Amino acid sequence: MEETTSWKWKLAQTLEYKWWQNYLQKKDATEYLQWKSHYWQEVLLTISKYVAIPSSQTILDAGCGPAGIFIILKSNTVDAIDPLLNKYETLPHYTPEKYPWTQFKSIPIEALNETEKYDIIYCMNAINHVNDIEKCYDNLVKSLKPNGYLIISTDAHRHNFLKKIFQLIPGDMLHPVQLNIEEYNALLQKRNMEIVQDILYKQESIFNYFITIAKKK
Secondary structure, eight states, X not given: OOSOOOHHHHHHHHHHHXXXXXXXXXXXXXXXXXXXXXXXXXXHHHHTTTSOOOSSOEEEEETOOTTOGGGGOTTSEEEEEOTTHHHHTTSTTXXXXXXTTEEEEOOXXXXXXXXXXXXXXXXXXXXXXXXXXXXXHHHHHHHEEEEEEEEEEEEEESOHHHHHHHXXXXXXXXXXOOOBHHHHHHHHHTTTEEEEEEEEEEEOSSEEEEEEEEEEO
């Protein structure tokens, strides 16, 4: 990772861990992981029109959190990275020993250093948490095999005037990156990625939640 990190990112990481602590403290670990598995299965079904449900693939779960999509990818070889994994070890909901098909690394996406390794990269609910989005997209695209798929889910601004306010005066401290879907896609396209589909998964007043499927040319 670059030597300098923004104060927004440092604060966002602190708040992110606090958020997970508060969110999970009253949730039974077994029930939560069952619910999360079902959630990820629904996501895979939603995108299966464009990307087949993976089997025997080499996969990266980038910004995986304590219970990322890695938990349902048993028939694959998976790397899972997140800068907060060492802290998540205090949570009973993070149980890496249950997922022997997954190798875990406590690093940010900015520190990813692979070349054409992965058939599929999932970056779910993470790209707007990063310190250097340009570096992250460089690393993610570099890590994909030719014709590999990058699947990104994120909240994207619906209104440009609110986006500018959030960028100038942080109104969402958990998310240092504040962009609309066209800007997210432009970052991929300038790295020779084809946008296969933007799926509007959920719509709210300020943000649209998109799942974007991109293919490396």
